[in-house]
Amino acid sequence: MTAIQENLAHVVDDHADHHHEHPSWLAHHFDDAEQQYDSGKLGMWLFLVTEVLFFSGMFCAYALYRNRNPEVFEFCSSFLNEKLGAINTGVLLFSSLTMAWAVRAAQLRQHQLLVGMLGATLGCAAIFLGVKAVEYSHKWELGLLPGKLYVAQLDGAHGPHKGYLEFICTVPAIITALCALYAIYAFATKSLFHQRVAGPMLVAGLCFFGGVGLGQYLEAQEEASKGHGGHAAGHEHHAMVDGHVDHGSHEHAAAPESVHAAETKTAAEIAASSSASMGGSPNVYVSPIELKTPNADVNQRSMAGLFFSIYYCMTGVHAIHIIGGMIVITWLIVKAAREEFHEQYFGPVDNVGLYWHLVDFIWIYLFPLLYLIT
Amino acid sequence: MSVVDRPITAPVHSEVDSYPEHHFLNHSKGFLSWALTLDHKRIGLMYLVGVMSSFALGGMFALMIRIHLWNFKDGWLSNQTYNQVFTLHGAIMVFLFIIPSVPAALGNFLLPVMLGTKDVAFPRLNLSSFYLWVTGLVLFLTALSVTGLDTGWTFYTPYSIETQQGGAVLAATFGVFVLGFSSIFTGLNFIVTINTMRPPGMTWFRMPLFLWAIYATSIIQVLATPVLGITVLLLSAERLLGIGIFDPKLNGDPVTFQHFFWFYSHPAVYIMILPAMGIISELMSVHCHKGIFGYRMIAYSSIAIALFGFLVWGHHMFTSGMADVTTIVFSALTFTVSIPSAIKVFNWLGTMYQGTVSLNTPMLYALAFIFLFTIGGLTGLPLGALSTDMHFHDTYFVVAHFHYVMMGGTLVAFLGGVFHWWPKMTGRMFNDKLGIISAIIVFVGFNLTFLPQFVLGSRGMPRRYATYLPEFQPLHQLSTIGSITLGSGLLLALIVLLMSLVNGKKAPRNPWGGATLEWMCSSPPPHDNFSSAPTVGDPYDFSNIEYDGRVGGYVKRT
Numbered sequence: 001m002t003a004i005q006e007n008l009a010h011v012v013d014d015h016a017d018h019h020h021e022h023p024s025w026l027a028h029h030f031d032d033a034e035q036q037y038d039s040g041k042l043g044m045w046l047f048l049v050t051e052v053l054f055f056s057g058m059f060c061a062y063a064l065y066r067n068r069n070p071e072v073f074e075f076c077s078s079f080l081n082e083k084l085g086a087i088n089t090g091v092l093l094f095s096s097l098t099m100a101w102a103v104r105a106a107q108l109r110q111h112q113l114l115v116g117m118l119g120a121t122l123g124c125a126a127i128f129l130g131v132k133a134v135e136y137s138h139k140w141e142l143g144l145l146p147g148k149l150y151v152a153q154l155d156g157a158h159g160p161h162k163g164y165l166e167f168i169c170t171v172p173a174i175i176t177a178l179c180a181l182y183a184i185y186a187f188a189t190k191s192l193f194h195q196r197v198a199g200p201m202l203v204a205g206l207c208f209f210g211g212v213g214l215g216q217y218l219e220a221q222e223e224a225s226k227g228h229g230g231h232a233a234g235h236e237h238h239a240m241v242d243g244h245v246d247h248g249s250h251e252h253a254a255a256p257e258s259v260h261a262a263e264t265k266t267a268a269e270i271a272a273s274s275s276a277s278m279g280g281s282p283n284v285y286v287s288p289i290e291l292k293t294p295n296a297d298v299n300q301r302s303m304a305g306l307f308f309s310i311y312y313c314m315t316g317v318h319a320i321h322i323i324g325g326m327i328v329i330t331w332l333i334v335k336a337a338r339e340e341f342h343e344q345y346f347g348p349v350d351n352v353g354l355y356w357h358l359v360d361f362i363w364i365y366l367f368p369l370l371y372l373i374t
Numbered sequence: 375m376s377v378v379d380r381p382i383t384a385p386v387h388s389e390v391d392s393y394p395e396h397h398f399l400n401h402s403k404g405f406l407s408w409a410l411t412l413d414h415k416r417i418g419l420m421y422l423v424g425v426m427s428s429f430a431l432g433g434m435f436a437l438m439i440r441i442h443l444w445n446f447k448d449g450w451l452s453n454q455t456y457n458q459v460f461t462l463h464g465a466i467m468v469f470l471f472i473i474p475s476v477p478a479a480l481g482n483f484l485l486p487v488m489l490g491t492k493d494v495a496f497p498r499l500n501l502s503s504f505y506l507w508v509t510g511l512v513l514f515l516t517a518l519s520v521t522g523l524d525t526g527w528t529f530y531t532p533y534s535i536e537t538q539q540g541g542a543v544l545a546a547t548f549g550v551f552v553l554g555f556s557s558i559f560t561g562l563n564f565i566v567t568i569n570t571m572r573p574p575g576m577t578w579f580r581m582p583l584f585l586w587a588i589y590a591t592s593i594i595q596v597l598a599t600p601v602l603g604i605t606v607l608l609l610s611a612e613r614l615l616g617i618g619i620f621d622p623k624l625n626g627d628p629v630t631f632q633h634f635f636w637f638y639s640h641p642a643v644y645i646m647i648l649p650a651m652g653i654i655s656e657l658m659s660v661h662c663h664k665g666i667f668g669y670r671m672i673a674y675s676s677i678a679i680a681l682f683g684f685l686v687w688g689h690h691m692f693t694s695g696m697a698d699v700t701t702i703v704f705s706a707l708t709f710t711v712s713i714p715s716a717i718k719v720f721n722w723l724g725t726m727y728q729g730t731v732s733l734n735t736p737m738l739y740a741l742a743f744i745f746l747f748t749i750g751g752l753t754g755l756p757l758g759a760l761s762t763d764m765h766f767h768d769t770y771f772v773v774a775h776f777h778y779v780m781m782g783g784t785l786v787a788f789l790g791g792v793f794h795w796w797p798k799m800t801g802r803m804f805n806d807k808l809g810i811i812s813a814i815i816v817f818v819g820f821n822l823t824f825l826p827q828f829v830l831g832s833r834g835m836p837r838r839y840a841t842y843l844p845e846f847q848p849l850h851q852l853s854t855i856g857s858i859t860l861g862s863g864l865l866l867a868l869i870v871l872l873m874s875l876v877n878g879k880k881a882p883r884n885p886w887g888g889a890t891l892e893w894m895c896s897s898p899p900p901h902d903n904f905s906s907a908p909t910v911g912d913p914y915d916f917s918n919i920e921y922d923g924r925v926g927g928y929v930k931r932t
Contacts, residue, residue: 029493039495039570046562050600057604147624148616302625309617
């Protein structure tokens with residue numbers, strides 16, 4: 001490979017004549033590879049510190065409101081499908097492995113493996129987003145929206161809206177189509193560079209839809225289990241929760257503002273019907289905590305709505321970081337396809353890897369904090 | 375203390391000290407060579423023009439406020455316009471001027487040169503910081519021109535959620551978000567540069583104190599600004615989607631917004647003042663021709679201020695309803711910040727003692743800084759004490775206090791720094807006599823503007839009011855007269871600087887007799903700063919530096 005020879009030549013140059021000839025991968029203002037690597041590394045760690053602080057605001061908000069209304073968090077968490085969350089956690093953990101492996105491949109000049117590992121990471125990120133798209137669209141259909149947009153059957157007029165998933169999938173579909181065209185071009189021209197770039201991108205695009213399929217399959221399973229056990233159980237719980245509402249308001253005199261007293265009746269029904277939608281897992285509803293839950297007070301914009309605000313802010317900002325990570329990984333794939341990395345210059349892979357681990361790490365906190373409350 | 379103009383001694387070493395033929399200003403030509411430059415010096419100059427223009431804009435709003443307040447009622451602005459004017463004055467001055475002023479403009483230009491490197495660690499990131507700043511400016515101008523922002527620069531909820539000027543709030547909060555990242559990237563760049571790029575011999579304790587101050591500032595920028603970022607992002611989401619986290623109507627908590635906001639915005643006060651203190655440390659020692667007194671204490675106190683600054687945000691919220699214990703703790707912590715600040719002031723005074731003071735323009739601004747900053751700092755104590763703060767909170771006393779620190783402190787030090795390094799940046803000497811006159815007018819005008827406001831505040835004049843009781847009118851009128859004086863002094867300073875570009879003498883390498891590395895390269899510096907790694911010595915050792923009449927500046931005796 002000529003690229004390798006060039007790089008090697010530069011490395012040799014660098015050793016032979018340190019100060020006069022800078023190799024192409026060494027920026028002019030750095031003295032040597034070590035200084036460049038250390039600077040990049042420190043810069044990335046500082047950036048990660050700012051990222052942690054950036055998320056910390058939302059974690060504080062989470063802690064404050066959960067402390068204030070624990071029952072809201074317990075109630076709302078049951079709308080989150082922990083199977084999907086668990087799968088996404090696994091996918092991200094696996095992507096951290098492939099990312100770390102990519103760093104090693106870069107150090108060892110294993111260019112083909114490096115492209116493969118970066119591609120695997122990109123694919124995992126796409127699966128994650130695909131599953132997330134199913135989760136989001138499903139919640140939007142139920143009206144589980146943030147803050148004042150929260151409608152979850154608060155008034156009977158709001159039927160379920162469909163079509164959100166198709167809406168979300170438009171952009172990935174266009175991107176995947178473009179990747180497919182690019183791949184056709186790459187294989188037609190027999191350019192190794194273009195093949196190495198187009199291949200992982202196309203696979204990642206398809207992975208997104210794989211994630212969507214997986215998510216829909218699991219959501220459908222939940223629906224099905226609701227279908228046979230849930231319907232009867234739903235009526236049962238309906239009565240149960242309804243019954244509880246009456247002395248629920250006595251028991252929870254301290255519960256904040258029951259100003260929406262007029263809504264109580266309908267809200268109780270909603271709570272019951274939403275129980276029905278989750279009816280497959282009886283432990284959620286039989287647990288003593290759940291029985292004490294004043295569902296009527298919870299199912300309001302100022303309660304459940306606030307939980308979903310926090311949910312969408314945290315997972316949304318996290319998803320934006322995933323998308324950002326995908327963009328820089330694609331950039332790395334381009335560089336890797338040009339065989340730019342070697343043992344003297346692998347800082348970009350290393351630093352993107354650090355970033356990727358942080359994004360993974362934040363999800364590892366988000367998953368139990370949001371999905372596994374009950 | 376002997377005050378002489380310049381010690382005239384026979385030149386011992388005659389160095390070729392002509393105006394350089396090639397320097398960073400004529401290294402390449404054309405608009406794109408500036409717009410896409412990665413040279414930290416050009417980026418610094420672009421920032422300098424940018425922040426000075428923002429200052430002019432914010433200053434015009436300030437004059438509009440003062441003129442409106444000439445009469446106790448029926449000022450020339452409507453109440454609604456008045457709200458917008460004071461909001462934009464505050465927001466532009468804080469986010470577009472003071473925060474980037476010293477670090478981004480002077481820091482960018484000077485940090486690599488003082489450190490002895492070719493550039494900052496990440497030149498592309500540096501340029502993108504600048505363009506983020508420009509984006510922030512555009513968003514603020516959008517907020518200004520579309521509807522006008524009327525929330526106060528603090529964007530307190532629930533008003534910022536409910537105000538009719540929703541578009542302006544969105545544009546401005548997004549602008550703050552973008553400016554925050556500009557600030558973070560600048561700080562990150564500086565920390566990495568100082569940590570990894572110091573040349574051989576440049577140990578931590580051979581760094582000029584300006585760099586210590588910039589380093590401490592950068593720590594705050596990196597650690598505090600992300601919290602502001604998420605806060606304004608949540609506020610934007612509040613306006614767009616009504617997420618309710620800060621909205622009491624949706625069970626959200628507006629006091630949480632205040633906590634989040636001040637967790638950034640109090641450390642931000644130190645982002646504003648610390649680099650100014652760094653400038654003063656340089657100016658004091660160079661213009662007294664005497665090593666800095668207590669180098670290590672000044673260096674450590676910068677770091678101490680940066681760290682203590684994170685623990686005191688609650689003192690902005692004593693009246694917002696916090697637990698008593700919390701307020702007491704915040705009050706006590708607030709007082710600890712005064713210790714490192716006082717250490718610095720005493721060390722500057724110690725530097726002047728028995729020094730050979732050159733009373734030129736930069737030095738006069740530095741002296742004005744010490745006087746004004748001391749007043750600003752001391753009037754902070756009654757605001758940090760719980761009992762008195764209950765009375766002073768949200769009055770003109772607070773306004774006067776922070777203007778003494780922010781304007782009397784940071785702006786005056788910034789001007790001193792601009793005059794001090796102007797010959798280095800542009801290669802031209804300014805008219806020192808006119809510069810001195812500008813410094814005196816600024817000093818007098820400043821005190822005339824803000825001293826009456828202490829009195830007004832302690833008598834109960836609330837801040838941000840468009841009208842006031844008739845008995846406050848004389849003091850308000852005094853303040854307005856002062857503000858016009860101040861404005862004309864600043865205008866004169868600008869004219870002096872611009873005139874130097876037209877007919878200024880060519881600057882020598884070292885016009886003031888500094889010992890730090892920037893005075894070792896030509897004025898203006900060459901494109902790469904140093905052709906080879908410079909020899910690093912004690913930055914405050916003036917024993918070998920002597921005046922050479924032939925080059926009109928100082929040279930180093932070998």
